[in-house]
Every structure is written in C-alpha cells, then in structure tokens.
Amino acid sequence: MQVPATFAYERADSVPHALELLERYGPEARVVAGGHSLIPMMKLRLAQPEALIDINGLAGELGRIAVEGDELAIGAMVRHTELLESVTATDLFPIFRDAERVIADPIVRNRGTVGGSLCQGDPSEDLAAVFAALRATAVVQGPGGVRTVPVRRFHQGPYETAVAPNELLIQLRVPVAAGTGSAYEKVERRAGDWPVAAAGAVLRIEGGTIVQAGIGLTAVGAPHFCAPEAETYLEGREPGEEAFAEAGRIAAEGCAPHADQRGPADYKRHLAAELTRRALVRAAGRS
Numbered sequence: 001m002q003v004p005a006t007f008a009y010e011r012a013d014s015v016p017h018a019l020e021l022l023e024r025y026g027p028e029a030r031v032v033a034g035g036h037s038l039i040p041m042m043k044l045r046l047a048q049p050e051a052l053i054d055i056n057g058l059a060g061e062l063g064r065i066a067v068e069g070d071e072l073a074i075g076a077m078v079r080h081t082e083l084l085e086s087v088t089a090t091d092l093f094p095i096f097r098d099a100e101r102v103i104a105d106p107i108v109r110n111r112g113t114v115g116g117s118l119c120q121g122d123p124s125e126d127l128a129a130v131f132a133a134l135r136a137t138a139v140v141q142g143p144g145g146v147r148t149v150p151v152r153r154f155h156q157g158p159y160e161t162a163v164a165p166n167e168l169l170i171q172l173r174v175p176v177a178a179g180t181g182s183a184y185e186k187v188e189r190r191a192g193d194w195p196v197a198a199a200g201a202v203l204r205i206e207g208g209t210i211v212q213a214g215i216g217l218t219a220v221g222a223p224h225f226c227a228p229e230a231e232t233y234l235e236g237r238e239p240g241e242e243a244f245a246e247a248g249r250i251a252a253e254g255c256a257p258h259a260d261q262r263g264p265a266d267y268k269r270h271l272a273a274e275l276t277r278r279a280l281v282r283a284a285g286r287s
C-alpha cells in the first residue's frame, strides 16, 4: 500500500504556533520537516498520524548556523546540504563535511533536516554518531518552556527519543574548543546508502596529550551511539597508531551489531574497530 491514510494538515508559522497545534491535535499528531523519513513510513502505513504539522515555515527561525559564545548553534531545520555547505560549521568541525558528503544523495540532502534526522531515531543514522562524538546538547521546546538534553541521552532506543509528543527539537549546540580535530569514516554498500557501519572521532589535543576524546558509532548497536570506555582509554595518552588501534578494539567490544542485509555481525564489529581507528588518525591530523 503506497497511499497514506487520511490525515489533517496544518502549516505552522512559528515555534509557539507549532506547539499550539501539537497541543490541539494531541499525541497522534506528528511534525513533518523534510519528510524523507516520515512520508515513506506513512505511505507504507508504518506511521499513521492523525494530523501533520508542517514546520517548513520555521526554516527562518530554526535554520541558522552560528557561533554563539563557545558553542556552535545549529537549528533543527538546517538542511543536510546547508550543513555540508556551511564554512562556519565545517571549518570548525570537518566531521560534518565528511559525514554529510555520504548521507543519502543530493535530493534527500536538499530537503532532509538535521532535526528530522535526530528525531527519527534510526539506529543507523549518521548524524546521531556525529553529534554523539561532538558531545552536543539538544535544545527542546515544549509548553513548559525550553530544556536541554545531552545528545548522548537523546536516543532512548530504536526510533525513540527524549522529545515528547508535544515538544519540538529546536537546536543542537556543539562545544567549541581550540586544538580540536574531527573526522568521520563510513562504509556503505553503494553511494548514498545507509551505513553498514560508521564511526566519528573528535580529539582535543594539548601539549601532545589527548585531553578529551569523543567517539560516535552508528549501525553497530553502540549504546547511545558512543564508546565511553574507548574515550576514557585515550584521555591522558599521547596520540599514536597503537593507542588508536587499541581504542578501536575497545569501541568494537562495546557494540552489539545485528546481522542483516548489510552484513554479518562479525563483519560490522570488525568495521567498528577499523573505522574508529581510521577516524581517530584523521582527527588527530586535523587537531
């Protein structure tokens, strides 16, 4: 069945208006951003919202990328292409360029949003690993006001996030610090496909020592898309091939990949180790 069930449609013109509409239609309403995940699910009737609240009218309000104090703020309505083309974001964090180049294809990237990607909560989402590696904070707005959630606690399970049915994700905030390098490595079966496995690395190096490490992993069953044991192993060490290989091994140990059409579990675990190692090497070279 490729035809969605009947639904009401409303177009929000501001964040308060979107929240009011969500309140009015109740928990069976869903917001639609790029629609690249939600609309196919509706066509297959895997999702049957009673009302769609279109938030594309909020692209001005929620579509900014800017450095604010010691954080990079990225609005939830920023499209993949806008993030890929943002010199501000990609100069500070080349991990965005690495990842966005290999997310889907230009048609999806022109429309799909950062917020929609995170709120979809797909266990193979590339940006979930990127923002986990960056230790970003999600800013969520609801009827009670604005609250923040560390991205590492944002995903609560497959397709489940910390955003309540009457709330909106409005922004991601990424801490900016001197001496930080970042990189993303992905293996996909063909160009534009979802990852078989992918790893992001963020390293802050001071005086030849790693003072903070961030490792994000996707499609390999890493809890909360990160690898805290491998990060702890790296902190306080000198960057180097041996340390990065060991961190990759530790990161893979913390994963629980499932066999599927993209490959067997052992292969994905191997990729988790190797891609983590490669991302760390490139991140160190960029710090």
Ligand SMILES: Cc1cc2nc3c(=O)[nH]c(=O)nc-3n(C[C@H](O)[C@H](O)[C@H](O)COP(=O)(O)OP(=O)(O)OC[C@H]3O[C@@H](n4cnc5c(N)ncnc54)[C@H](O)[C@@H]3O)c2cc1C
Residues within 6 Å of the ligand: 030, 031, 032, 033, 034, 035, 036, 037, 038, 039, 076, 077, 102, 103, 104, 105, 108, 111, 112, 113, 114, 115, 116, 117, 118, 119, 120, 124, 125, 126, 127, 163, 167, 168, 169, 170, 192, 193, 194, 195
């Ligand atoms: C062919 C194809 C290939 C793809 N390949 C990849 C890939 O390689 N890697 C990858 O990571 N992704 C991939 N994607 C997914 C793509 O990145 C989508 O754009 C993304 O998953 C959803 O973004 P969206 O803006 O389209 O969200 P939508 O489909 O509009 O929404 C997705 C979900 O998030 C909710 N939502 C959206 N915005 C908000 C908000 N601000 N606050 C609260 N809830 C919100 C919606 O209600 C819905 O439940 C692919 C998609 C397609 C169609």
